[in-house]
Amino acid sequence: MKHEKAWVWFKGGIKGGSWVEGFLASSCDEGGVIIERSDFVTCRVPEWRVSFQEIKDKKIPPEIPNDCIWKYI
Secondary structure (H helix, E strand, O other): OOOEEEEEEEEOOOHOOEEEEEEEEEEEOOOOOOEEEOOOOEEEOOHHHEEEEOOOOOOOOOOOOOOOOOOOO
């Protein structure tokens, strides 16, 4: 996968989470998706946190797996 426009889900504490736009995402051989944006540290996250289609309601979460990983180390 080449770099594609993406929205990334961030958890948000008491107010809940939201989808954040403006990322470029690409697949990774180790699994997950590498996300990049000029004001964020480039990192690898699970696929469930990334959407390649515009999110209409940015407060509706993705299907979050039980005991999920939020970021790969």
